[in-house]
Amino acid sequence: MLYDTKIALVLLADLPTWQKRNVAAFLASAVAIQFPATHGQVLLNNTGAPYLPFLRQPVLVYQAGQPQELHRAFRRAKERGVHVGIYTEPLFATKGEAENVAAIARFADEDQPLVGLVLYGEAKLLSKALDGLKLHA
Helix, strand or coil, rough: CCCEEEEEEECCCCCCHHHHHHHHHHHHHHHHHHHHHCCCCCCEEECCCEEECCCCCCEEEECCCHHHHHHHHHHEEEEEEEEEEEHHHHHCCCHHHHHHHHHHHCCCHHHEEEEEEEEEEEEEHHHHHCCCCEECC
């Protein structure tokens, strides 16, 4: 099935596995929260027990070998009007939303210590923003 939109995560390749999983979960949730149309309906089993819905489309996960690759994808996505979410290194040490907001506010875009991105938008625009990155192994 082809989708007009795309959801993509970009993770810094040298993060420890637990951090990659944590960053991926937080970033994917950002798309679901901001864009309710991206998730499907509540799932029901044969007894009617409800389960949380999924995102309606796959989430592609890319890796960036260097922070510069993350910043390049970040810049290219913003230039193309793609929706962008970020996860930065200081967020590993925060303890809640107020600290998260303050940690992001400390830096301008070009200075954010990025470790992960989520991009959502028109599939063609995302492909151009992600040019040169490889899918995560």
